[in-house]
Amino acid sequence: MIKITNLEKYYRTEEVETVALNKLSFEVKEGEFVAVMGPSGCGKSTLLNILGLLDDPDAGSFLFNGIEVAKFNERKRADLRKHNIGFVFQSFNLIDELTVFENVELPLIYTGVKASERKKIVEEVLDKMVIMHRRNHYPQQLSGGQQQRVAVARAVVNNPKLILADEPTGNLDSSNGNEVMQLLTDLNEQGTTIIMVTHSEHDARYSHRVIRMLDGQTVMENIMI
């Protein structure tokens, strides 16, 4: 599903040039659950942003379902993104002014789903995430675990083929963390590909495979069972 070859990304600030990704290559097959690990600042988030079509690489190739997307312009990327990719962030990134229902509904609005249909889909997803009873609450009124469940619900509401999660449990205690990991595992079992950045070996065990990074390069891949 994803094949990156010699991917490079630099950040230039005033005088310093940071190499965030240094000729990075790997492949992720459809249906895989991959964890990305590595010390802080090694380029994990940068990688995820590029995989999520939020950012473009400076060099290298990025095949998404066999299509070269490294040189896609902003509009094409956005189009591909909203139909195929869901995001889960460490800090949830829910919109404070919108209710749980409205937050989850957003991606459907942007992909142009009709209102009546949206209601059905959102309720289905909220049910699945066991957060239906909170549908009219605002994010501030929820616990961290509940908020992340809403975020996951929002990530999957469009039925994406790929979910990218950047430290999804980073702001949660272990029991809430395990709950979210279970949700991701369930989704993966239903066929969704998942790439997750994490600092936790415990969480990494939920995945099939761990990619370890150091200074923008893969240093090791180990298969978990």
Next chain:
Amino acid sequence: MLLNYLKLAWRNLLKYRFFTALNITGLSIGVACFLLITLFVTDELSFDRFHDHAGNIYRVDADIVFGGSSLALAVASDPMGEALRKDYPEVQGYTRIYTSNGSKLIKKGNVFINEDDVAHVDSTFFDIFTYPAISGDTRKALTEPNTVVLTESAARKYFGNTDVLGKMLETNDAGGTLYKVTAVIQDMPRNAHFYFDFLFSMKNVQYDFGNYLSHNFSTYLLLRPGTTRKAFEKHFPDYINKYVFPQAAQFMQLKSIDEFEKSGNRISYQLTPLTDIHLRSDRMAEIRVNSNIQYVYIFSAVAIFTLLIACVNFMNLSTARSANRAKEVGIRKVLGSERKTLIRQFLTESGLLAVISLVIAIVLTWVALPFFNSLAGKSFRLTDLVRPDFLLFLVLLPVFIGLMAGLYPAFYLSSFNPITVLKGKLNAGARRSGLRSTLVVFQFATSIILIVGTIVVYRQLNFIQNKKIGFNKDQVLVINGTGALDAQYRAFRNEVEKLPGVLGSTMSGYLPVMPGARSDQTFSKESVMDPRNGFNMQCWRIDENYIPTLGMEMKAGRNFSRAFGTDSSGIIINESTAALLGYADPVGKILYSADGVNSEPGPHTIIGVVKDFHFASLKQKIGPLSFVLGNANWATSFKVKAANVKDILNKVQKIWTGMAPQLPFSYQFLDESFSNMYRAEQRAGKIALVFSVLAILIACLGLFGLASFMAEQRTKEIGVRKVLGASVQDIVGMLSKDFLLLVVISSVVAVPLAWYGMHRWLEDFAYRSALPAWIFVAAAIAALLIALITISFQAIKAALANPVSSLRSE
């Protein structure tokens, strides 16, 4: 302590540079507008107040309704002042000004110069009015005939210095008259409803003195202190019975005043306070075109609203940014700062901002002053701002603005509860504020009203310029003072007519524009005048080329013609007169002139009816008017081809100077003179335009600030939405929606107010343009577009930002 406040305030202003710049720009433009308009308004209000007795001087005005025509005159009859002084002890004195002779040619060396600012005045002029003398005794200066009082400028212009007592000045009156200079006064202030450079003795006026029925003198009474206007006006009926009625009775065989009034006729008098004339008097025979109190009201409102809009910007931006400042407030409070201290801190900030803005505003005012002067027709200098009363005002202004703009934010910001603030829960709430929305609505409603006002004023002016005025004012070159050519007149006219491009000419000083001569006369339908058959009518002396040259049209009958020897006693009337007379076919009927037309009293046969044309301002209905053949050669009009106007003018001037090098060459274009009748409106239109644009600009600065602030506040949200697939349009729409809703609400508020205001303004005109709905729609759409452009700049910037960077900051 204050120094500490100031230091902190300064740092804060620097820290939030962008908002400080927006605030200062808005405030300083607002204050500059306010200063300029204040200059204008105080000047308008200062008119005629420099006289020692200003509060006790009144002008006598006459209202005459006679034979269906009504006249509101700013003049009284020649003997009226003296009669009132003799009969009523409340009258301490009176004086009269006579300007009906128009301008004079005054000889300097070998050439004559045309002087417009001339008048004949009574010797009592200086008893009533206060004009400091430079030399001579003004009290006695004009008691003799052939005397003249000059202003300093006039003395310098004609003699090179002011030491001119006893010197002689030659004018063209009565074929050449010498006047002796008996006093020199300081130049007359321009903030007066009249000012002259030459005051000639009244004794040189050639006039049918003693007539109580003929009104030609601007007459001013000085009433004794304590006399009220109302009380004095009660004397007028007695005066009319004693003086006016006996003459009228003799004139038209009346037995009683009742008989006169029963036929719908009326003569009445009223007093207009001297200090009201400039702003509240718009009568026939005013010495100069006056202004209008409405403009004072309108401009004062514009000034105040412009300033308020700028203050609102400050309030809105301060409270909107409160989220950023909240943390500072929270920490300060936790550290023990009292609310009082915080309020002082915030007020110091707004005060400092106001002072900086004032300084910039004064610079802006200085830069804009020449432009404003030409716009408003004034000659202000920056030093006018440092008059003592103004100085106090300048000191109070920043205090007022500081409080105005700072009080609410200060109380609002200082009221934050430190616990909620430090938890960071405030953001969402601070973003939406009912008050802020209300203030934005206020700003935009004001802007929309200003836009509507400007459109309506311009439409009315256009309407006036393009209305079917009944004559063709275009490409008519009027040469003034042709009467002075005497024997050479015929030759001059022939020469000019021979120029290629000159299509025709007519000799008449009676023109349907200002300045043009007027002659109001009494006519009757029967040979013996009585109150039922008499009426007043303009009677203009013209030649047979007048009607075709000025493009007027005949409704019935015919124009004067050389082919008819009897035309010298013929008369052409306008449609209004025809309607007044009530004849089915007026042609062939006879009108009797009471005073004599061309000194020929007696019957005049109506030979034609000319279609109505406007000969006064469109504020007045078209009244009765007639033409007779006669000699009024002090102006001659030439119809010329559009293409070579400039060239023709040069050639005409060459012919003139060739024939009469000693006489001044003076001309006007009829269309320009026509638009001069609406100078006050034109000025008002331009001023309204400039200040509306500025007000809208200031409102937009505020909106720009708010929009950029909102975008900044919602950076994260925008990032999230983009990650979820929102397009740039989605984001721009989302950010603009709220503001645009406010602008829509503003339109709803503004439209009825604007409609009412403009309806009132238009009522002033007898002939007015319509007030169609599209004006209001256009103004609302304009406001919406302007707001949209302002907001979308920020919105697009926010929408285009890469979401990765905004989400990183978490």
